[in-house]
Amino acid sequence: MAVVVRACIALFIAVMLALRGKKKKSLSTSGAAAAFFVGFLSFLASYRFGVCLILFYQSSSSLTKYKGEVKKKLEADYKEGGQRNYMQVFSCSLLATILAMVYFAVEGNDAPVDFTAHPRRSFLLCAYLGHYGCCAGDTWASELVRYLNWCVMFEGLRFGSWK
DSSP: OHHHHHHHHHHHHHHHHHHHHHHTTSBOHHHHHHHHHHHHHHHHHOHHHHHHHHHHHHHHHHHHHTTHHHHHHHOTTOOTTOOBOHHHHHHHHHHHHHHHHHHHHHTOSOOOOOTTTOHHHHHHHHHHHHHHHHHHHHHHHHHHHHHHOOEEETTTTEEEOOO
């Protein structure tokens, strides 16, 4: 019964996220369909996965829209709001969605990280979170570095101007 309730909640949230992304022009039609798929499966597996996904999606969408007027001048293929398509959605989320489905199939119940009592469950939870941590770092850096006018050179940790 708990799985049915979670599936209904996952369905509702996934529909709302896809519609919102399309309305706000963060997603194309194919991107909204992909986001529905990713959102539904993530929330179905665990509310923790779903919340992580929403935080990544919202923060990245906000940064994509940041200084849109400047991007319009710099990028020939600029699309208002980003309008991510299915390939962009899946490239950032397919691995995490697979991890979520493995978690759901093998572990079933949502539970906190506890490597001593549940090492596999904890590994899958941390792998999912780590995946979106890496995606967020990549997305945030690519969206902001052009506008901050500085960068860090990791080769010797030198700071310098981007331009």
